[in-house]
Structure formats: C-alpha cells, structure tokens
Amino acid sequence: MKIFKIVVKSAIIATYIGMIAILILLALTPGEKSSDISNSVGDKFNEVTPDVIEPEVPVVNVESVEIKYLTVGSTKYTENISIFAGQSGELTCKVLPNDATNPSLNYSSSDDKVVKVYSYGKIVATGEGTATITVTSAENGEIMDTITISVSKIFAEGVELDNIPDDFHVGESHKLDVKFTPSNTSDKSVTWTSSDPSVVTVNANGSLSAKKEGTAIITVTSKENPALTDSVEITVLPKIIVPVIPVESVSISGSNGIGYIGSDIKLTAKLFPANSVGKVEWSSSNNSIATVSQKGVVTCLSAGEVTITVKCGSAPASSINIVVKEVLSKNINLEFKDINTTEDGEYTLKQGNSGKVIATLDENATVLTITYSSSDEEVAIIRADGVIEALKGGTTTITISTSYDGETTEVSFDLNIERITLKDTIENYYSVFRKSFGHYGAFLMLGIFGSLTYYIIFKKDIIGRLIAFGVNMAAGFGVAGLTEILQLPYFTEGRYCSWKDVMLDFKGYCTSSIPLYAIIIGVYILEIIIKREIERRKNSSDNK
Numbered sequence: 001m002k003i004f005k006i007v008v009k010s011a012i013i014a015t016y017i018g019m020i021a022i023l024i025l026l027a028l029t030p031g032e033k034s035s036d037i038s039n040s041v042g043d044k045f046n047e048v049t050p051d052v053i054e055p056e057v058p059v060v061n062v063e064s065v066e067i068k069y070l071t072v073g074s075t076k077y078t079e080n081i082s083i084f085a086g087q088s089g090e091l092t093c094k095v096l097p098n099d100a101t102n103p104s105l106n107y108s109s110s111d112d113k114v115v116k117v118y119s120y121g122k123i124v125a126t127g128e129g130t131a132t133i134t135v136t137s138a139e140n141g142e143i144m145d146t147i148t149i150s151v152s153k154i155f156a157e158g159v160e161l162d163n164i165p166d167d168f169h170v171g172e173s174h175k176l177d178v179k180f181t182p183s184n185t186s187d188k189s190v191t192w193t194s195s196d197p198s199v200v201t202v203n204a205n206g207s208l209s210a211k212k213e214g215t216a217i218i219t220v221t222s223k224e225n226p227a228l229t230d231s232v233e234i235t236v237l238p239k240i241i242v243p244v245i246p247v248e249s250v251s252i253s254g255s256n257g258i259g260y261i262g263s264d265i266k267l268t269a270k271l272f273p274a275n276s277v278g279k280v281e282w283s284s285s286n287n288s289i290a291t292v293s294q295k296g297v298v299t300c301l302s303a304g305e306v307t308i309t310v311k312c313g314s315a316p317a318s319s320i321n322i323v324v325k326e327v328l329s330k331n332i333n334l335e336f337k338d339i340n341t342t343e344d345g346e347y348t349l350k351q352g353n354s355g356k357v358i359a360t361l362d363e364n365a366t367v368l369t370i371t372y373s374s375s376d377e378e379v380a381i382i383r384a385d386g387v388i389e390a391l392k393g394g395t396t397t398i399t400i401s402t403s404y405d406g407e408t409t410e411v412s413f414d415l416n417i418e419r420i421t422l423k424d425t426i427e428n429y430y431s432v433f434r435k436s437f438g439h440y441g442a443f444l445m446l447g448i449f450g451s452l453t454y455y456i457i458f459k460k461d462i463i464g465r466l467i468a469f470g471v472n473m474a475a476g477f478g479v480a481g482l483t484e485i486l487q488l489p490y491f492t493e494g495r496y497c498s499w500k501d502v503m504l505d506f507k508g509y510c511t512s513s514i515p516l517y518a519i520i521i522g523v524y525i526l527e528i529i530i531k532r533e534i535e536r537r538k539n540s541s542d543n544k
Helices: 002-027 031-047 422-427 429-457 462-485 499-543
Strands: 064-072 075-077 081-084 088-096 105-109 115-117 122-125 129-137 144-152 158-162 173-175 177-181 190-194 200-202 207-210 214-222 229-236 249-253 258-260 264-266 268-272 280-284 290-292 297-300 304-312 315-325 332-337 347-350 354-361 371-374 380-382 387-390 394-404 407-418
Touching: 002 429, 002 462, 064 129, 088 105, 088 129, 105 115, 115 129, 122 144, 158 214, 158 229, 190 200, 200 214, 249 304, 258 297, 268 280, 268 304, 280 290, 290 304, 297 315, 332 394, 332 407, 347 387, 354 394, 371 380, 380 394, 429 462, 429 499, 462 499
Parallel strands: 064 144, 081 144, 249 315, 258 315, 347 407
Antiparallel strands: 064 075, 064 088, 088 122, 105 129, 115 122, 129 144, 158 177, 173 207, 190 214, 200 207, 214 229, 249 268, 264 297, 280 304, 290 297, 304 315, 332 354, 354 387, 371 394, 380 387, 394 407
16 A cells, blocks of 8 residues: 555656656747647647537638739839849738738848848848848748849949039139939049140049140040040130238038938038138048038938038138938838728727738838837737737727937827637637647646645645645746746747746646645645544543
8 A cells, every 4th residue: 555655656746747848848849840739739629629610711821922023113023133222122022822821921131231121021222242032931931932133333324524613714723523423323433634734734533723824625534434424625714813812711501410311411611701712622521421512512321420621722621510310201101911991991900810011111211110019919919020910809009100310200090909709719719729728728737746746745734735835836837937938039949938828827727736725725624623523522521
C-alpha cells in the first residue's frame, strides 16, 4: 500500500513537470509550425464534429501574391522598370484568393539608397542603381513576389544662361547663372568659354570680368552632354568714371529663416549707404541642402540647416541661417478594403474579422510616415500597415495621422464593431474551440496536477495547505507569463505574446486550482470539526 502511494505521488509530480515542459516547448515552436499543428488538430476536431456546426466561411489562406504594376505619374510599369532619381510611385498588388482572410502585405527593398519602399506600397527613387522590391504575405512569409527597379540619372535636356547683365562696363565683374531643364538634372557641371578673353574673361564659376571695350560671346556647355550649349553676346561699354560711394555694410531681408523642400525663397541684399554702388555675390554653405542664385533666389533641396551669405566689395559679409524642413502633407486620403459602409455613411466591421485602411498623402509630401491608432484597443486594434482587427462589439475611433516638427495632419472616423451572434459563434466554433483547448483547457489541466503536486510537497496542516495554495497560484501565473514571454520574436520566430493570453491561461489555471483547494481545505476543516465532536461526546460519556 505504501509503495502504491509513492508511485501515485511520483506520477502526479512527474505529470505536472512534464506538462510545464510541454507548454514551454510549444511556446518555443515557430509561428508557422505552430499554425500547422493547430490546423492539424482543428482538422481532427472537424472530422468528429457534426456537420450542423461546420463553419460556412472557413479561414481562407493566402495562396499567391502578385505585383501587378508600378504606377509612376501617369505611367504603369509591369516590367523593365527604369525611372529617374527623385521620382515616386505606388505598387499595385493582387492577393489570391480574393477572399483571403488576411490579405495584408509587407514591403522591403534590397537597397534603400536606391529605392525606398513604405508600408502602404509607395516607392521613392533615392539614388542611381538597381533595387529589388519584395512584397510578402503577412500571413505566410514564403509567399512573395518581386520587382526590379532601375534608377537612372536625370539627364539634362537643355541649358540656358540667366542673370545676363543689362550694362557691363570696363572694370566690372558679373556672375552668370545657368538654368537646367529639367531643374533636378543630376549632373549640373558645365564649362565656360569666351570668344575674346581680351574683352571679357569668364572663370569656372561663370563670373565675368570686363577687360576692355568690345564684344565677346560667352558660351556655357554641359560637361555630361557637350551638345547642350547656350551663348550670349556681351558688350563691354566704356568704364564709368563717377564718384563711387563705397558700400559700408550689406544686410539680407526676405526670409523668416524657414524653408520647405521644393520651394524657393527670394532674398534681397540691402546696401548701406542706400546710394552706394557695388556688385553682390551670393553663396550657400551647403548646396545639397539649398542653392542660391546670383539674384538671391534660394532653392530648398533637402532637410537641414544652411547658411546663405552675401558679399559686396570690401564690406563685411552678411549671412542668414535657413532651416529647410520636410513637407508635411496637408491632406490624408483614405481608401477602405473589406470594411462595410452603411447607407448612413457609417463604417462597420464584424467582430473577429479584419479590414484595411489605405492612407495616401499629398504628392509633394516628403514626410511619408503614417501613424494609425484606435481609441479603444479592446474593441479594435489597427496595425502599422493599416490592417484593423475587430476584437469585440462596440465603437472605436480610428485616427490616421502624419506628423513632423510639432505639426500634425490627421483624419479620423468612427468604426462600429458588430458583435458576433450565436449563429456566428456556431459557424466559427473551431477557432473558439481551438483557442480554449490550446490555452484555457491546457492550463485547467495543469492547475489540477499543480494543486495535487504542491499538496503532496507541503505539510498537511492548515498552514501547510495555505502555503501550498499560495505557491501553487504563484507558479501557475509564472508559467502562464513565461510561456507568453517565450513567444516574443526575440525567442521564437513568427510568434507574438499578449497580456490577454496570459490572463486566459491563468483563468484556466484558477478554474481548477481554486475549487480543488477549496475542497482540500474544506475537507480538512470538516475533519477537525468531526474529531472535536467525537472527543466531546467521548468526554461526556466518560463523565457519566
């Protein structure tokens, strides 16, 4: 009899430890393999379940992902894609079957320095080269499609001289400007020549110097394409002999110190005294952030801080700092996928289903980060790719925003999550059943063996039983938390952890542990009462 008790106790403890080990191993099972196991178990459940509760609309897995085309401006590319640096476009993809439960996609680029791709399929060509864009099913990382994009330089189509002097006298100097077509030409290097350097000389920066009276033709030529040239005839007039009032100082006006990518700022140089005479020269501390023409026009190219300086003769130079900022979209346009719209304009989604919000920004926006949020994440959550998961009945406000430097553009709408009816629950029984079996049910069984194990280990008096109960509950919560922590992507690929799952597991544990310990402690108290009553009656009988 004693050996039998030892065997039984050992079996209970071993089973308890074995169950914990199995739960940990399952938590460490990669997401794809775990899903296969779950589906296999679910299929077995379906085989023995009456047809009356077979789901009418089962989970539909993604079978293929196809990139249909890339739209850049008004052009749609399907192959041999060659675009220019600075251009942007949007990918149009198709997920099959059309009724796939989770059609969400993930986007990635083989080289962000050539092409950047964003979560909603927008691409931006950032530099010369070739990059491969991969579109992957969020449900199954092995289902994907790729597209190769070649990014070329933007070649010049024409050059034109600008800032030509109206009057040019002997002894004067003047800076010519060059305009390229298109304005965002990649290579803007040029060469300068003068037909008669004895009359007018020109240096590598396009600065003219009048040497003597006469006429000379100044020609500018694109280094990249020598066929692109422009010329101007410069007539040098006699030297002006007038009293020259020297410039004592120069100042800059016309800017509040802020510019935006793609915009121009017109600066004005003010000379003091007002009747002083002198040629001004403008320069930028960083031409990759902003350039400045000799007419004082600042063209903002990229985000950053730049110093624009103006000089005039021997007067002290004057400078102004301009902060070039990204362009925040003033509008956010929304497109809805798998989200129902009522006649009253309300947006609805069935509990347990998912839909998607596709947000697009203004074409000139350079801030491309979009943030999604739900006012009540117990009702519905929205992921970074705009996919909404309906969790329970109720109403939540979905907000989509884009922010930069303290400014925010946002749009929101109310989403009504329709509760699952009894019919829906029956149709989708297997998802509920699998979840209950996999989490709640497993921990309910663990609670039984855990309670018996700690009852065996600790003393059998009331203090021992209470300590055993406390240790048992702490252990149950610890195992529930551990198995969820081990599902973090850091430990297990393709899994995620959730506080709700921790509580679901612990509820299953409590469902068995608390009643079982209530019985154990209740029986112990009842035994004490019975023993005391027997002793009382015995003492009473002896006294008689």
